[in-house]
Amino acid sequence: MQSSSAHPTSNDRREGLVIETDVNLKPYNTFGLPATARRLVRIREELDVRRVVDHPELGRAPKFVLGGGSNLVLTRDMDAVVLKMEIPGLRVEEREDCWIVEAGAGVTWHDAVAWSLEQGVPGLENMALIPGTVGAAPVQNIGAYGVELKDRLESVDVVDLTTGRRVELPAAVCRFGYRDSVFKQTGYGGLAGKSVITKVRLRCPKPWQPLLGYLDIERKMGETGIAAPDARQVFEWVCEIRRAKLPDPARIGNAGSFFKNPVVSAEQCRDIISRDPHIVHYPMADGSFKLAAGWLIDACGWKGKSVGGAGVYEKQALVLVNRGEARGAEVVTLSRAIQESVYGRFGIRLEPEPVVI
Numbered sequence: 001m002q003s004s005s006a007h008p009t010s011n012d013r014r015e016g017l018v019i020e021t022d023v024n025l026k027p028y029n030t031f032g033l034p035a036t037a038r039r040l041v042r043i044r045e046e047l048d049v050r051r052v053v054d055h056p057e058l059g060r061a062p063k064f065v066l067g068g069g070s071n072l073v074l075t076r077d078m079d080a081v082v083l084k085m086e087i088p089g090l091r092v093e094e095r096e097d098c099w100i101v102e103a104g105a106g107v108t109w110h111d112a113v114a115w116s117l118e119q120g121v122p123g124l125e126n127m128a129l130i131p132g133t134v135g136a137a138p139v140q141n142i143g144a145y146g147v148e149l150k151d152r153l154e155s156v157d158v159v160d161l162t163t164g165r166r167v168e169l170p171a172a173v174c175r176f177g178y179r180d181s182v183f184k185q186t187g188y189g190g191l192a193g194k195s196v197i198t199k200v201r202l203r204c205p206k207p208w209q210p211l212l213g214y215l216d217i218e219r220k221m222g223e224t225g226i227a228a229p230d231a232r233q234v235f236e237w238v239c240e241i242r243r244a245k246l247p248d249p250a251r252i253g254n255a256g257s258f259f260k261n262p263v264v265s266a267e268q269c270r271d272i273i274s275r276d277p278h279i280v281h282y283p284m285a286d287g288s289f290k291l292a293a294g295w296l297i298d299a300c301g302w303k304g305k306s307v308g309g310a311g312v313y314e315k316q317a318l319v320l321v322n323r324g325e326a327r328g329a330e331v332v333t334l335s336r337a338i339q340e341s342v343y344g345r346f347g348i349r350l351e352p353e354p355v356v357i
């Protein structure tokens with residue numbers, strides 16, 4: 001059995017909670033939008049959640065769980081107590097049929113992917129460079145280049161925000177869908193606002209099999225002549241593809257894809273194709289079709305357009321960007337204008353991916 005640890009768990013921390021007040025959230029959201037948190041607590045170990053729950057004031061106050069802030073549009077100051085997830089830790093355990101990579105919720109997702117490869121564990125490479133933290137990854141079931149988080153999830157540890165109790169949830173109960181999970185759902189059994197993910201276990205199956213069926217990756221294989229890439233090669237290709245078409249949030253504020261790719265029935269799809277034969281569409285297993293929202297927005301002429309400081313990225317119309325001093329309200333105005341024009345031309349309602357506060 002192989003077992004290693006990148007970050008020792010912190011047991012040298014003094015007891016008790018540090019409650020920071022009037023914290024500037026601009027550095028904590030990848031869009032770089034201005035907002036202030038009235039109260040913010042850094043969660044550096046699971047026990048900190050318990051401390052919040054047991055706290056005489058914080059325990060009863062509404063809470064907002066903040067990961068990497070990469071799926072967030074802040075239009076106002078945050079009244080809820082912000083729990084900023086900073087739980088570290090990476091370990092790997094080798095089993096006969098898989099490797100289990102266990103990561104603290106505060107680990108940067110890409111670091112977990114890169115670290116796993118360094119340990120000789122393949123399987124996460126198609127999801128390289130997705131912004132955000134490990135703890136946020138299951139919430140919206142992140143995915144890219146043919147792999148979704150749900151395809152690699154073993155289990156998550158969650159702490160109940162009312163009782164402070166921890167439970168381990170196996171992937172099967174997480175109700176995963178396209179950019180959706182039980183952690184986002186508010187209806188019956190939904191866990192949105194009720195619990196916080198503290199640890200994630202990822203399952204990388206043996207033997208490793210590359211997933212190369214995505215057009216951009218096939219193109220790389222053609223260009224390089226490499227027909228049987230290893231996981232490190234796929235990782236590098238995915239990083240190159242993403243860097244070429246998606247803005248680096250460290251330089252240009254953004255929250256990744258702003259809308260989900262809409263799913264329509266075969267009949268609707270045929271109807272749209274009869275009017276727009278070039279529309280990019282992918283058949284789904286259940287007979288429906290997924291349409292490329294980026295193509296729809298591009299077709300409506302939005303690429304490069306702006307509303308105040310908010311704009312549509314020049315190289316990928318599905319990504320809205322902060323051109324400098326954008327405010328959350330400008331991002332929302334721009335996104336509504338895009339929704340209206342796509343609805344007007346195609347009769348399709350685009351659903352935003354990020355959480356708007």
Ligand code: EPU
Nearest residue numbers: 144145146256257259260261280292294295298316317318
């Ligand atoms: N397209 C255009 N014009 C544009 C943008 C896209 O014509 O301005 C066309 C492309 O040419 C392509 C198609 O639309 O034929 C799809 O574009 P792309 O391959 O860039 O992927 P996407 O559907 O826009 C999705 C995910 C991304 C993920 C990529 C790769 C969603 C909402 N987005 O984007 O995830 O990285 O596939 O798997 O599902 C994210 O969720 O934040 C995200 C970046």
